[in-house]
Amino acid sequence: MKEISKIATAALPLMLMGSSVFSQSLDDAKKAIDAEQYQKAKSMLKNLTQTQADKDENYFYLGWVYILQDYPDSAKAVFTQGIAKNPKSALNYAGLGAVARLEKNSAGATTNFNQAVSLAGKSSTPYLYVGEAYLLDPADAKAAADVLAKGKAVNPKDAALLVELGNANRLLVKSSEALTAYQEALTVDPKSAAATVAKGVLWRYANNFEQSEAEYKAALAINPNYGPAYREWAETDLRWAFNDPKMASAKVKEGVENYKKYLSLTDRSVESRMRYADFLLAAGDYPALQAEVAELEKVAGANNLKIYRYKAYAAYENKDYPAALAGMKKFMAEAGEKRIIPRDYLYLGRIQIASGDDSTGINNLKKAIELDTTQAELYAEIAKTLYQKKKYVEAGDAYNEFTKKGGRAVKLTDYFYEGLSYYFGYDAKKGNEEVLTKADSAFSYIIQKTATQPFPDAFLYRARVNEMKEKDRNNIVGYAKPFYEKYIEVVTAKGAPDDKSKKGLSEAYVYLGNYAAYKEKDNAKATENFTKARELDPTNKSVLAFFSKKGGATGK
Template identity: 45%
Template sequence: MNIIRRAIQASLLLGVVGTTAFAQSLGDAKKAIDAEQYQQAKTILKKLIASQPTSGENYFYLGNVYLKDDYTDSAKATFNKGVSSDAEYALNYVGLGTLDLGAKNPTAAKAKFDKAISLVKRKDNSPYLYIGKAYTNAVPADYASALANLTKAKEINEKDAEVYLAMGDAYRGDKKNSEAFGAYRTAYDMDKTLLRAEIEQGKLIKQSKAFQESADKFKSILAINAKYAPAYRELAETYYLWAKSEPQQYDARIKEALQYYTKYLDLTDRSLESRMRYADFLVLAGEYKSLEAEAQQMIQMDKANPRIYRYLGYSLYENGNYAGSVQAMKDFMSKVDPERIIANDYLYLGKAQLKAGDSTGVVNLTKAVDIDSAYAEPISELAKTEFSARKYGLSAELYELAVKNAASKTYLFDYFYLGMANYFDYASKTPAVQKTSKEALVRADSAFSLVSQKSPSTADAYLYRARTNRLLDDDQNSKGLMVPHFEKYIEIILAKPDGLTDVRNKKNLVESYNNLGAYFLKTDQAKSKELFNKAIALDPTNEYALSVLNTLK
């Protein structure tokens, strides 16, 4: 009987030892998160939750992984479950507050952060640490609030390397690179296993365009841990930027960059999360064929994640599938929270719609420019395309958007063509339609006026302003609206060395002299005759000038 009892006890002991050997802890999950092995982290955390359903900590870290993956609904549900399971655990309230910041609701976020702080144990700095991270990562970021909370976290525990790492992120976001570098160095000095701090130092070096030194830094990290995936990703992005800065080495360095990213994917199990990081890199590198292939594969893995449809929409547009791009972008926007739609999304949808023949794309392009006026610049090319296709009304709408960015390199060019598009839009209409409204001419005149003010030597601005004002004037009771502009055009052209020899100049001078001659015909025949003679001098066969001069004789 004793033998049987000892055998059973031995068996049970072996079972316990075996379970302990293969059990994974929260520490393992944190290591997986740091190494960007998010699928592995989720697997560990879900098992921990199943075995420890009342531990709020596991829910918090799982919710954070969902946040990194952009699954905000899953993150919210997980944080709420954490609160239900352990209402006294502070960090799930921080997680919910972080979501409020993402939803542009800082008041609700602060209420949840305050709730978390009210639950803080005397030596626990973690709520302040994660509140600081939340403010750093918010869009827009609030670095003052981030650093205020991180400073409190440091006061509670000055030996916490994670606090210095987070402070480095906040300083870097606030463009205080010296302070950031010092914070990262302190973090690593405190904890030599904290390779993330070394990664962030390398990113600062890369930011200063010291690409060789940056690459050396990341390679030194791999000498410590050859399986640390983030270092391969940073190497890939370093080599991409290095390639762009030295075009003669572009192909070789892009090839290396892609090899490093492949290694990154291999070390992160090619999970959906790591593939999305790779997709971000492909967007950066402009590798749209590869991006489309990745997006198609990711959709087979998860049809619900909205970011995948964004990648697909961008790549399909760049690869010439405009109808497909429109559908993908609409799918993306229908799945994602409206607050997460960025200017570039509206830009791509609008461009794709126009390319697909849908003029309502202007509505989405307008939304892009309303969010960020810098997006007005790429619209210039779209406007030019529509102008070349003689779609003058649509072209004018697009140029109206293009000129909203005064810092654009094509600003004056766009304003000139804004005038041209409105002028030709009016001119292309039937006389009956022209009689109902001259608003297009008013807009054209305004555009040409701005060009002539900003660039007084641009002769064509005066020529087209003169033509525009001729149409704006009353034929029966002319006020001479065109006169000063034709006169200014003549003055500029005659001052040019080729003013009287260039074929186009001569033709436009004849037009100017004839229009001015006709205007002065009723009030000053001597001046009128002089102007028509100047037209004949340039074009001896000009029928209009000859007929008027014959009448004057």
């Protein structure tokens, strides 16, 4: 019995050491995830699911890495394994809820999240990851904040949860609440680089770039190898560049260097490089983006379809339309509807239009608007394409949609092109009189809005539209008369007319000459107006015809 007791006593430190190794290894994996060293974390966690196969946490964190790397199918398989090991694994139900959200399965997400919370007990960690799952889509920040607040009630000293609560409030534009949450996290863990970086992000969105940089430097003082600090610093450089043109060149350059430091501190995984691609896309550095995705395609093209999305975006911006079309077709064909975002349809439409497939391209631009109604400016893009293809009535309808829904992006020139489109779209043979009414309305709007600084062409085209309403010159009504007269008044008030205005003035005097001749039966007045028209444009056919009838082109 004594020998058995000795053996048991001797084995106890080994058992404790094994437990410590497991705990430390899982902790290291979680630190690697926080530092965005996903390949490193994945390798460690795969090992843990083999050596500690009964621990459901190992499966959850491995699955979460897959979520962060945008591999929802792999994540789902691992979370399911975790639940098989422990049917009451709150974390793995939170993971399944995250997968369901990525699959746009709202009912499945709610069911799994509810299960996770019901099994959480006194642990705040399931609340943390349900909140993070909601934050995979920033539009769900309110739902994230609600569940994270419940997690805080369970454990007010969970620093990671407090950081995510701050992030949710930041997205809700509740800056004071966000800062409070970050400060609370730092009270719990003064060496939380994540909380310090999060404060930097908060200052970035307040456009306090100097304070933002100070926070990143503070985070790097805590942990010089904390890659996310450099990534957020790079994003701050980019926002700074957009907000301060004088600093733009220097800050974009600094941002690229900071992002390279981020890559050097992560594991240069495909996922880290894809985040760099995200940055290059936001920076508008399309040549660098196309080069980066070309390299990524060689090493991970078969496993990461997002590479083809960015290949298409960059190639389009670089006017390499065949490469753009090939990349987008591959992405759209294989990604599945659930992974396609409105911007994909936007680029697909633009690529198709640039490649000569206008009808299909326009339909895809409309699809982009349908999926994201904030993209109303695309109506202007559609209208411009239709106008260039001389599909005028359709162009007018598209401009009309834009002028109604485009908000502050709408300019008077958009109303002008709306009017032009309908004007050119009128076909007397088709009898589509309604388009003349729409054209007249567009030009009328411009006239109303430019009362103090008149826009001459609005009067000229409104006159032309109304002249089209005249069915018989011999029974002229004079619909266009006040607009031609106003056009003459506005143009002549500006001084000597240029060549373009001379043409317009000649046209106006010809109309007034015809009105005098056929409506008022005043030959002298008609001759006066035609004479003015001839002085401005001697080649005007109506002028030549009028004076020819009077006894020769000279008018004698």
